[in-house]
Amino acid sequence: MILEERVAVPVSRPPIRLMVVIGSVRPGRLGLAVALWVHESVAKFGGFDVDFVDLAELDLPFMNEPKHPKHREYRHKHTIAWGERVDAADAFLFVAPEYNHSYSPALKNALDYLHHEWQGKPVGLVSYGDLAGGTRGVTALRPVLSALAMVGTESNVEIPYVARQIDDGFFEPTDRQADKLTLMLDELGRLSPALRSVRGATLLTA
């Protein structure tokens, strides 16, 4: 019996395509400063190709497809374009505000447009708000992400009293927030390739 020799070989992995989504479209939104911090942190972390999606620029109308997205029969150009963009992503990071103890309509609407394109992909959440740090928005979002068969990361960033950490459009994270974001990016980097084999599996039964 020959003992196998295990040699550490440097594996050149293709970068993971990470879509960062700003969940607020409101003028004066504080999420933009948070998203810019996230964007910078992802670049520093390395290993990701980032697609930065500003839902205000994307400007999707309220879901206006007549067929359920499970059929993937899109009538509108905006849906086809959004579908292709989400399809191309391996992982997601949502910068999520909290409105009235729940999530933002713009983020949910962007999710509702598609179905298969989200499935079997990991998602991390950076939530912000006042006292609750956007956590009620995240709690309301969980069943939605679950319905779309997305896989949430264990580490998420919660930012209470976010306005106090923003100066002149720049967000200054605490060490804990920066550490949590690093943990999340690490998880996204491990979950994304791990989940690749299950992607599309439910397409067969849809």
Next chain:
Amino acid sequence: MILEERVAVPVSRPPIRLMVVIGSVRPGRLGLAVALWVHESVAKFGGFDVDFVDLAELDLPFMNEPKHPKHREYRHKHTIAWGERVDAADAFLFVAPEYNHSYSPALKNALDYLHHEWQGKPVGLVSYGDLAGGTRGVTALRPVLSALAMVGTESNVEIPYVARQIDDGFFEPTDRQADKLTLMLDELGRLSPALRSVRGATLLTA
């Protein structure tokens, strides 16, 4: 000691202004048929002046006011008009769909635009969907209604497999659904005047 004599005097109450809102704006929405049944039932019940709000016609953009609605300093005409319309209502009835195990973005967006205009007013929900009858959308909506200090009715209508009850654009209710709607309208009729005295109370501390 003189015993009071209680005499039943017919009280002429002004009608309650009930706003019925269709929570879906999607082409082909089944909620329209449900809302038409609701509208007809309210007319038969009597005692309500109905303001029928089709969010598709109202066509609010995603919340684009720079100031929190608590300040009631609206910049846009659409917000001022919506605020006046909601202000004029004494009670609400939302016909609420369920998308991805939660509420519709259009309904939440219409709620997010305002604050004081909703407070201390009763709201009943007619939810519809497939297996779950839209109940997960209602469950997600509850904390939102609570954050807006609205008062939910005990009786609500839940409609599972709604498509089976719609024929040629007309919704055919079961006896149970019709009874529940009657109970809800009765509650709205009693809650609305009862709550009148607390309306505006929290304005002082906002």
